[in-house]
Amino acid sequence: MTPVRDDGQAHPIDQLIEPMDARLARAVEPLQVAAILESEGLNDKIARERYGHTDVFSLAETAFSRVAGKAVPPVPDAPLRRARPLAQILHGLLYGLPAALLPAASGLVGAQWLMPGLVLTTGIGWVVGSAAAQIAYTLTGQGCPRSAGRVLRTGLVSGVGAVVLMATGLALARGAPVALIALCVTQLAFQIASGILLFYRREAWLAVMMAPAVLAGIGYIGVADRFVGLLTVCLGVICVAAVVGAAMLLTLAAPDGEDEPPAEPPLRTLLRANLRGLPPAFLYSLLTALFLLQAEARYVLDRADLAIAGAGLVLGMGILEYRAHVFDDDARTAMRRVRYPAEFTSHGRWLLAKGVLVCLVTLAGLSALPLAFLHATGALSPASVVMAAAHVVVGTAYFVAFLLANQGKVRHLVAAQALALAVHPGARPLLPGPPSALADVLLFLVAGLVFFLILLVLMAVSLRDVQRYR
Structure with missing residues (x-):
């Protein structure tokens, strides 16, 4: 029911907003109301002459307060900033850390198999890791961090399984060495696990755990000995295993150190609710x-x-x-x-x-x-x-x-x-x-x-x- 003035007539502002109730009800701040009013053809002149406000924004503030049923909430002067200069800028370099091991790996696997294997695993890791991260971010935003962790773990395990099958098929069909399977699994595991560490903002962990492998890979370039190359690759596998272990622990840890985090809906229910996206x-x-x-x-x-x-x-x-x-x-x-x-x-x-x-x-x-x-x-x-x-x-x-x-x-x-x-x-x-x-x-x-x-x-x-x- 539209409010009325003392003379029994509806207030002009109420007459204005009543046809737009459905659209205005979704507004969360006056600026959105101003955008809707402007889309209806209102300008500052109409706001002054018809509704007694100095401009459209002033009119929007009043309309928003009426629709919301309360005064306009104060807006913080300093919104939370999500940009983290050093950490985010280094993400590309952190993803590329295993490149230091490529010369040593090439000596063991063979250049003719190294690059096709990397292209294969990069594609799989890109798709699986991106999809898992997208779902995890959505679930985290909905207050379900444990479910987000479970999705990330599932993405890591399923990605490794897919690479094992494809690399094995490539090795059997084309006569590739068995070492190619180990290379593909290691590279895929690092790709997805490092993404999990970055999801939890653990860039420093990733850099520290991969530092020994990177230094060994750089050292191999100066030596170029096959035995040294084997030791370098083994050290790289150990470092990647540490990254994978850290990623799994992060997905299992209670959010914010809570001993008993609040219950979450079943993951199947959450995924069904977000299935459209x-x-x-x-x-x-x-x-x-x-x-x-x-x-x-x-x-x-x-x-x-x-x-x-x-x-x-x-x-x-x-x-x-x-x-x-x-x-x-x-x-x-x-x-x-x-x-x-x-x-x-x-x-x-x-x-x-x-x-x-x-x-x-x-x-x-x-x-x-x-x-x-x-x-x-x-x-x-x-x-x-x-x-x-x-x-x-x-x-x-x-x-x-x-x-x-x-x-x-x-x-x-x-x-x-x-x-x-x-x-x-x-x-x-x-x-x-x-x-x-x-x-x-x-x-x-x-x-x-x-x-x-x-x-x-x-x-x-x-x-x-x-x-x-x-």
Whole structure:
């Protein structure tokens, strides 16, 4: 029932908000109400002349207080910041620590099997680890940390099982050495277990536990003795086992040191409640892994320069994650400083441009390192330069993808990634004549640009939806 004034007529503000009750009821702050009012065509002039308020924001505050049935709650001046500069920037380097063991492992397994095995396990680990982390973050946000830990443990065990089956099949079908199975299992176990340590913000643990293996791997390069290589690989396996053990303990530990944590719903019930969002997240992880790995996998044996050229993206993944958190922190801060949705949108686009520029420059600088190495060894080629440029573009696109994923737009990301795959490798058969490596990587660069531009448009539109940045 609409409240009435003393003269028996409904108050003008109540008449205004009554048709919009369903939309306004979901608002959690006045700025969202202001966005809804502006979408209905209200401006400052109407707010002054019809409702007696100085502007739309003042009117929104009053409307919000009426809908909420209470005064507008105070907004903290300093929102919690989620960006952790050093820890997040180092994530890419931490993921790449086992690379120090590759020379020693290559001497035992053979270069012809090392790189295909790494491509296989990286793809599986990427998909399984990303899917498990996505579910775990969702469950943690719902106050179910023990269930999140169980999902992470399941992801680790299932990923290792899948790699054992695939590596064994490869060894039997192609005559690969048994050592390849051990290599694949070790690499996959590290990939997922290290992700679990980063999930629980244990970056220092990961660095300390892998330090002996990294130092041994660097030392082997100077010795190049087969027996030393065997000892180095064994030490690496021991360090990875320590990482896996630490990851398992973290998933089993009681949250926040509680002796008796509160009961949680059965995991099956929780997964069923979140089932709608799981397939898109899994599909996006699968398409992302396919897009990057298929571009490099064909060159891991005969064109090592092209495989090395993309290393800058691996080193820069932590920076992309950090910049995504910085954007979210700055966006939430801006929400407390602006008065109109249009102001937030304008400021958000500036933040987006700043983040994109930082990521482009940083990835370009990191990509210059492998190119300098190739130049020093006489292996630099036009194709490797283009491959490095493509990884810079794709990496910056994934910065924007992080932002869209944080806004829940995973289905949009799936569509954008599918379009990029339609260009590369989808359009590869359309290349004239026998496709050269240069033509192929140029097509990959075009696919990266298409992906990047699509995500930029989606993100620019997303900035208008101000309630997602509260």
